Amino acid sequence: MRTRRKVLLGGAGALALGASGLVGRRWYLSREGEAPPPLDAQGRVLWSNWAGNAHAYPSVRAAPATEAELVAAMQSARAPIRPVGSGHSFTALVPTEGTLLSLDRLSGLASHDPAKLTATVRAGTKLSALGPALAAIGQEMPNLPDINKQTLAGGLATGTHGTGKGVKALHGEVTAMRLVLPSGEVAECSRDARPELFHAARVGLGAFGVISEVTLQNRPLSRVKKVVTLVDTEQMLRDWPALAERHRNAEFLVLPFTGKSALITHDTTGESVNPRGPDQDVETLMALKNLRDLFEFTPALRRRAAQAAMADIPPEVSIDEGWKLLSNERPVRFKEMEYHLPLGEQVAALREVIDRIERDAPGVFFPIEARIIAPDDAWLSPFYERESGSIAVHAWYREDHEWMFKLAEPVLREAGGRPHWGKLHSLGGAELTALYPMFAEAQAVRRSVDPAGQMLNPFVQRIFG
Ligand SMILES: Cc1cc2nc3c(=O)[nH]c(=O)nc-3n(C[C@H](O)[C@H](O)[C@H](O)COP(=O)(O)OP(=O)(O)OC[C@H]3O[C@@H](n4cnc5c(N)ncnc54)[C@H](O)[C@@H]3O)c2cc1C
Numbered sequence: 436m437r438t439r440r441k442v443l444l445g446g447a448g449a450l451a452l453g454a455s456g457l458v459g460r461r462w463y464l465s466r467e468g469e470a471p472p473p474l475d476a477q478g479r480v481l482w483s484n485w486a487g488n489a490h491a492y493p494s495v496r497a498a499p500a501t502e503a504e505l506v507a508a509m510q511s512a513r514a515p516i517r518p519v520g521s522g523h524s525f526t527a528l529v530p531t532e533g534t535l536l537s538l539d540r541l542s543g544l545a546s547h548d549p550a551k552l553t554a555t556v557r558a559g560t561k562l563s564a565l566g567p568a569l570a571a572i573g574q575e576m577p578n579l580p581d582i583n584k585q586t587l588a589g590g591l592a593t594g595t596h597g598t599g600k601g602v603k604a605l606h607g608e609v610t611a612m613r614l615v616l617p618s619g620e621v622a623e624c625s626r627d628a629r630p631e632l633f634h635a636a637r638v639g640l641g642a643f644g645v646i647s648e649v650t651l652q653n654r655p656l657s658r659v660k661k662v663v664t665l666v667d668t669e670q671m672l673r674d675w676p677a678l679a680e681r682h683r684n685a686e687f688l689v690l691p692f693t694g695k696s697a698l699i700t701h702d703t704t705g706e707s708v709n710p711r712g713p714d715q716d717v718e719t720l721m722a723l724k725n726l727r728d729l730f731e732f733t734p735a736l737r738r739r740a741a742q743a744a745m746a747d748i749p750p751e752v753s754i755d756e757g758w759k760l761l762s763n764e765r766p767v768r769f770k771e772m773e774y775h776l777p778l779g780e781q782v783a784a785l786r787e788v789i790d791r792i793e794r795d796a797p798g799v800f801f802p803i804e805a806r807i808i809a810p811d812d813a814w815l816s817p818f819y820e821r822e823s824g825s826i827a828v829h830a831w832y833r834e835d836h837e838w839m840f841k842l843a844e845p846v847l848r849e850a851g852g853r854p855h856w857g858k859l860h861s862l863g864g865a866e867l868t869a870l871y872p873m874f875a876e877a878q879a880v881r882r883s884v885d886p887a888g889q890m891l892n893p894f895v896q897r898i899f900g
Contacts, residue, residue: 461728464798465833482535484522485584486770486832491530493517500540502613502621502647508536509645510619514889518641520589521561523582524857525771527894528593528640536645538588544568545648552653553610558588558646566758574653575757578602578684581804583762588646593857594638594817596825597761598806599684599701604818606637607811608652614644617889621647634873635880637813640856642881642890642899659683660704661711661760663697663751668789671696672782679807684761688802689785690723691792692734693741697802701761704754711753714764720801721767724831727800734793769801772839772859773827774852775817781805781824784850788826791842799838801829814873817853827858864900 473481475492483490495513499505509516517531518538529535538559547554552574556565562576562583569575578597585595587605596604611625614636622644624633636643666674671687679685684701722744730737753760776784785805792799804827808818817823828843830836840861847854853870854860868874878899885891891899 461731465831467833482519482522482530484524484529486525486768488525488770488832489527489530491532493531493533493535495534496537497534498537498540502541502615505541505615505645505647506619506621508534509615509617512536512889514887515892516617516890517892518588518645520559520586521584523585523589524593525859526857527892528857530894531892538586538645541647544572547572547574549573552655553650554653555648555650556587557648558586560587561585562587562590562762569653570656570756570758573656575656576605576651577608577654578605579758579761580605581763582765587649591637591646591649592639592641594815594855595857596806596808596818597684598686598808600679600807601809602684603809603811604816606813606816607809607818609637609649610652611650612636612646613648614646616644617885617887631876631880632884634812634814635877638815638856640815640895640898642895643884644890657703657757658705658708658754659701659757659760660706661699661701661753663699665695665745665748666698668694668696671698672786675782675805686804686806688804689789690741690802691789691799692727692737692797693745694738695741695745701757706754709752709754711755711760712751716764717766723800727798731797734797768832769829770832770836770859771827771829772843773825773855774844774847774860775808775823775825775855776847776850776852778807778822778824780850781826784846784852785826787846788828788843791846792828796838796842798834799830801831803828814877815871817855819871819873825855826852863897867898868900
């Protein structure tokens with residue numbers, strides 16, 4: 436049977452591998468960069484993020500196993516105090532020369548209410564562990580991001596989201612939180628208790644204290660059918676509003692320079708289980724890279740070779756519980772910029788981003804991703820009071836990503852986009868104040884819980900001005 440893996444590897448991949456001269460030039464441009472040393476001059480151990488584009492040498496590292504230990508750690512911590520989840524943010528939110536606080540040991544399900552379908556979860560729980568833990572009590576999160584390596588608190592802090600018409604980002608389903616403030620005070624907040632703190636700190640960038648526990652509104656565990664289909668990009672852009680409306684979760688990945696896109700949908704089903712096959716991320720991306728290496732300077736040939744390689748690839752179908760299908764393995768490291776636009780602006784802006792990349796950035800080979808997210812009321816949520824269509828661009832971790840700032844970001848900003856807090860962007864306090872109606876209110880809450888700015892590293896300082 437023809438599969439995405441066989442076709443892409445057997446066709447374009449083999450052809451591209453044969454063209455050693457051009458591939459050699461690209462090999463030179465794409466060689467591994469120099470890594471920061473594992474220890475600094477003072478013997479402090481390196482911390483770096485998943486993409487390898489942010490790092491630091493913290494003076495103190497703490498990993499409390501209980502909330503009481505977290506309180507003690509906060510009271511004696513050397514500033515800047517930065518909580519860390521799985522280090523999957525692309526921006527420099529985490530780096531600190533002061534105290535790095537990991538909640539790895541503060542994880543797991545604390546309690547649940549079967550009647551209300553709520554679950555209280557320790558903040559350091561990884562989404563990959565939360566899926567099966569919730570399934571065991573008959574619950575699931577209504578939404579999951581593209582990967583499940585993040586911690587719950589880390590995901591909430593940056594407005595992490597999945598996709599789906601009417602489906603909110605993760606923080607949209609939080610009903611209560613416990614936070615340890617820089618003073619060591621433990622604050623409980625919800626819509627009824629300390630509501631300002633609740634609205635400001637739900638998407639809090641780790642600047643309001645350290646979240647120790649979160650209560651989530653879940654829904655009954657369900658089985659979904661996942662379908663991945665290759666379609667013509669032109670048709671995809673035309674059909675997107677109707678497809679987003681029709682499917683529970685829909686997104687698409689434009690494969691630049693190919694004229695093709697991958698549509699991914701998930702819908703609730705009663706059909707029997709058909710487990711997912713092996714992930715094809717590595718093969719697909721490396722085939723797209725090989726095409727780029729070979730045909731970088733002849734876009735017409737690149738498109739023709741890609742179209743020939745991708746003709747007649749059948750849809751991939753899997754059926755299972757949602758937590759097993761919605762998130763993927765992403766072993767190929769990359770850097771990413773994502774903006775959340777008013778939904779009505781999404782398709783036009785996406786067309787412009789594709790045009791600019793295909794005209795001026797032939798080195799790009801990673802897909803461009805489009806998703807849809809429902810509005811919510813967290814003050815620093817990129818989806819604050821507006822239904823959003825997101826656009827994300829990616830670059831291989833070894834390669835230049837400056838084109839994102841030059842070509843994509845101006846289009847995404849012009850369309851009124853708000854940046855994903857965990858992904859690359861160039862905005863500071865002044866621009867963000869204009870984009871977030873409740874920014875000043877959130878800032879006032881932040882100052883009241885952290886008057887000395889103990890939780891601010893230089894990057895977070897830039898955001899809050
Ligand atoms: C391969 C990949 C795929 C991704 N896919 C998606 C996606 O589909 N959708 C999406 O929206 N994003 C996505 N992201 C971005 C990612 O979800 C966010 O950057 C997320 O914040 C990472 O979670 P983390 O646990 O690694 O947190 P970190 O990156 O370690 O930290 C993020 C923020 O959380 C804060 N924080 C951590 N723990 C706490 C705590 N206990 N209390 C308070 N603050 C805390 C940190 O201080 C920091 O400000 C992806 C990233 C990668 C690398």
